[in-house]
Amino acid sequence: MKLTKQEGNDLVYGDLEGWKTVKGTTKIIDNSRWTLTKEAVFHHIESDKYYETYWTEGATENQEQDPFEYDDPELVEVELKEVMVSQWMSV
Numbered sequence: 595m596k597l598t599k600q601e602g603n604d605l606v607y608g609d610l611e612g613w614k615t616v617k618g619t620t621k622i623i624d625n626s627r628w629t630l631t632k633e634a635v636f637h638h639i640e641s642d643k644y645y646e647t648y649w650t651e652g653a654t655e656n657q658e659q660d661p662f663e664y665d666d667p668e669l670v671e672v673e674l675k676e677v678m679v680s681q682w683m684s685v
Contacts, residue, residue, distance in 0.1 A: 595638075595645055595669040602667030603660055605636060606649060612639050623648065628657050635672060645669035 597605065604610040616635040624631035633648040647669045649661035661667075 595671070597667040597669065599662045599666065602647070602649065602662040605647075605667070606634075606661040613637065614639065616644065619646075625653060627653065629653055629659060632661075636669070644672050644674070646672045 601610055605613055608615060614637045616637055620632060620634040622630050623633050629650045630653050631648060631650050633646060635644055635646045637644055647667055649667070650659065650664070651661050652659040
């Protein structure tokens with residue numbers, strides 16, 4: 595699903611009508627000195643579908659970079675699946 599840059603910006607800030615951010619899904623997936631790359635899952639209420647997207651934003655208040663300022667938002671449909679994970683634990 596494609597959105598305009600303004601719609602993507604509104605989506606990230608929770609201002610796009612008909613969409614909700616899925617609680618607990620927003621996370622930083624990469625960072626550099628000047629930018630953070632984040633991703634999240636969003637619920638499109640009308641279609642009852644879920645979409646994931648990523649965006650970059652300024653890492654500090656001095657880096658004035660809005661989400662999707664340099665990239666077009668592209669949302670990929672996702673679904674929730676149960677995953678088993680192995681992890682090293684102290685004994």
